[in-house]
Amino acid sequence: MEANIFDCPQEPVTEDIEHFLGEKRKLIQPTALKDPKLKNLKETLVDWINSTLKPEHIVVQSLEEDLFDGLVLHHLLTHLAGVQVPVEEMALTSAAQIRKLELVLGQLNRRLGLKEEEEEQQQTKWSVPLIHNKDLLATVHLLVAMVRRFQPELDLPPSVEVEVVVVEVSRSGIKSETQIEVLTEKRDEESEPQGNGELRLFDTRAVQKHPASSFPRDLTLFSAVTRAHPIDQLLGLDTGKVDTVKQAILHFVNKNVSSLGLQVADMERQFADGVILLLLIGQLEGYFVPLCDFNLIPANHSEMLHNVTLALNLLIDTDLEVSNISPEDIVSQDVPATMKVLYALFKKHKE
Template sequence: MASPKTPISPTSPRKAKKDNSFLEYITLGRKKKNKEADDLDKEMRDHIEEIESGVRCYVPDLNELEEGEERLVVEKGQQSPSVQELIKVLIDWINDELVSYRIIVRNLQEDLYDGQVLQKLVEKLGNIRLEFPEVLQSETGQKQKLRIVLEECNRILGMDQHYESPLWTVEKIHGRDIIAILHLLTALVRHYRPPIKLPENVRIEGHLYKKVNGELRRDINPIAEQLTMEKEDTTAHYERDAFDTLFDHAPEKLEVVKKSLIVFVNKHMTKVNIPVQSIEEDFHDGVVLVMLMGLLGGYFVPLHNFFLTPQTYEEKVANVTLAYKLMVDAGLHKPNTRPEDIVKKDMKSTMRVLFSLINRFKSVS
């Protein structure tokens, strides 16, 4: 997704006078607002508010059950903190994968049940294109598309293409069964091993409902489902690079490399009177990274596009995520490190990102 960019005029005050104040820089940004930037800002803020307000639980309409049909239901308010954490991790992962489609998932049950988002996710992860017969957006059409998507998921995960896993059936996913949705998504994470960390040993409890003689019956004792293991190893495996060698075998050279990176950053950040001093402390909130990308690319990132004074962990992650998007827009590969690694002040991750910028923009004055 291309981010709003406002080219810097050769005759702009910032070009004519190196010591422009930061206030003038802000004023310039405010004059460059446009509708696309406003829309992006609203989407980002809505997403943050959704996360901070907690994960909502949708309880499906059990009256839709057929005679003899059973469904395991997690009732409102019964999600444990670990389950809520797992849901948040998965939502962030999906949104990161689908950012180029301008898709924002806020609730797994309400946004994934019809197969549309799952289709885009599977296509993105597998770098494939799913072909569908022309179907109407009726319940029957939704289930028809969902069946094709789940068959592709089963193929990817090494199951028979036409074998319907009992953990995630068409009826369960379309019925907004949160347990089935979580089983499917965690299976995809284990297969593709994206740079995220699933919370470990997550169990979810639900009550079994069954329709008997037209009436709903609920088991008294809850049933527990294991969603993640005690030792989840789902993070991506990267090849060791020069930074691993530097940290492990040449720590005496670490300060030299850090100083070189800071010199490069300050060559540009001093143009807006915001010099940096520390790799560990000055990049974790994403503000410098966002502004640095604008300076390197010759455009101004409107201030309402990111959090200028981020207060929460989520706001900092949003800033770093935006910086990553700007890097991709500039022709760089998406960083292997997670935005969360930068926010947590992982020095090796931060240095990797800055080194990639040096390689790409070393000729920029």
């Protein structure tokens, strides 16, 4: 327990919420990663890369881990298109890797026949940030496009589709939509051909088995088609892909507590004693929580528990749905519990 929460280093709070919001992300459902068709496609692409770059003695084992720094893509571009890009062979720093990817992807997009306006639209499939962040969906999309352009005779597994959650954080809330994304098209003999990389919604036959209300297409939370809490669903995705939502919530928090001289950087730890949570509630709801009612510098677990319990009771009095959240979980720095409370406040006061 730190002696004083007010010792947290201060950073400027960005006033424009679009600094964090507005970008759409497509996240593969974890269960989809076990799909045999997807595994087969990944293995085929790995074998293709290794056979193509065998003369360079380059061996790829993982699409996510081995392509993010631009080295493999650079060699593929040189071998397949005969293009020499003036970049360093080994980019060791993150900044150098990003610069290398920018040059290599720029050349690749041109060789793939993408015009500038098409290249901008293509960012929903792959981009420098997505490839550098080891985004599997973007990496597969790019490699499939390269195979289609440079080695069309290669027989990729057909009809590979994955279930994705399309996520967008905006002023109207956190929206999500569950869709099926096509990675490889169906063969000519198969019905209903799909364009490579196009999206379609769930099979309508499945939707007809349930009430329409069970399949909301534009949600204010991370909820797909289940009744699970949206934060539980979010945290059930790839653990490395929840930062956008966390930063949006933290931006909202800091924007409202900055006038008190506070800055939150660690969502779980800094809310565990209830102090900042109480001050945030007071700021948002427009009232002052008397200092005699809580412990400004809690010295033990009991005082922290008192603070958090008071905060949750105040939220329940304002009709926020937090009655099923245990104060003990917040004190114990439970990630889902803390995010549920903060999201309830974000949802109510986002404007």
